[in-house]
Amino acid sequence: MDGGQSGVIVREALPGEDAWALDLAVRVAGDQVPPTRDAAGPLLAVNVERLFAFCRVREHRLLIADREGQPIGFLLLLINFPNEVTGLPEGYVAYMAVVSEERRRGVARALLTAAEAEARRCGMQQMSLIVTEGNEPAIRLYDSLKYVVERTVRCKNL
Numbered sequence: 001m002d003g004g005q006s007g008v009i010v011r012e013a014l015p016g017e018d019a020w021a022l023d024l025a026v027r028v029a030g031d032q033v034p035p036t037r038d039a040a041g042p043l044l045a046v047n048v049e050r051l052f053a054f055c056r057v058r059e060h061r062l063l064i065a066d067r068e069g070q071p072i073g074f075l076l077l078l079i080n081f082p083n084e085v086t087g088l089p090e091g092y093v094a095y096m097a098v099v100s101e102e103r104r105r106g107v108a109r110a111l112l113t114a115a116e117a118e119a120r121r122c123g124m125q126q127m128s129l130i131v132t133e134g135n136e137p138a139i140r141l142y143d144s145l146k147y148v149v150e151r152t153v154r155c156k157n158l
C-alpha cells in the first residue's frame with residue numbers, strides 16, 4: 001500500500017509494531033477526553049489497552065505509516081464490524097495517531113485513505129469512527145475526507 005504522501009508508505013504492521021502503536025495511542029489518549037470529563041492518566045492507559053485487546057481478537061488491520069523504515073503513525077481498523085444501529089458490517093476506525101513531529105504533512109490522510117481502500121477491498125460499503133468534540137485536528141481531517149456526522153453522544157453533569 002502506498003498512501004501517496006511523499007516519502008511515506010502505508011503498510012501493514014510488522015511483528016512488534018503493535019506495542020509501538022499502543023505506546024503512541026496511550027501518549028495521545030488525553031486528546032480524546034471531552035471537555036466535559038475529568039480523566040485520570042493511568043485509567044486512560046488501561047482503557048486504550050482494553051481497546052487494542054478488543055480489536056486483536058476481531059478481524060482487524062494495523063496500518064503503519066512508515067518513513068524510511070521508521071513508523072511515524074498508525075491506524076487500527078476493524079473489518080466486518082457490525083454497525084451499532086443497523087448491525088450491518090462496516091469498516092471502523094478504532095484509533096489513529098501520528099507522532100507529533102510528523103503532523104500536518106498529510107500522514108493521517110494517507111493512513112485513512114489506505115484504510116478506506118483496504119475496507120473497500122474487503123467488501124465494506126461504509127466506514128465509521130467516533131471523534132471527540134474539541135479535537136479540532138481530527139474533526140478537520142474527517143471533514144476534509146467527507147465523513148459526515150450521523151449521530152451524537154450527549155452527556156450531562158449530575
Ligand SMILES: CC(C)(COP(=O)(O)OP(=O)(O)OC[C@H]1O[C@@H](n2cnc3c(N)ncnc32)[C@H](O)[C@@H]1OP(=O)(O)O)[C@@H](O)C(=O)NCCC(=O)NCCS
Binds near residue numbers: 110138
Ligand atoms: C488527528 C491527527 C491524526 C492528524 O494527523 P496529521 O498527520 O497531522 O494530519 P494530516 O496532516 O494528514 O492532515 C490532513 C488534514 O486534516 C486537517 N488537520 C489536521 N491537523 C490539523 C490541525 N492541527 N489544525 C487544523 N486542521 C488540521 C487539515 O484539513 C489537513 O489538511 P491540510 O494540512 O491540507 O490543511 C493527529 O493530529 C494526531 O495524531 N492527533 C492525536 C491523536 C488523535 O486525536 N487521533 C484521532 C482520534 S479520533
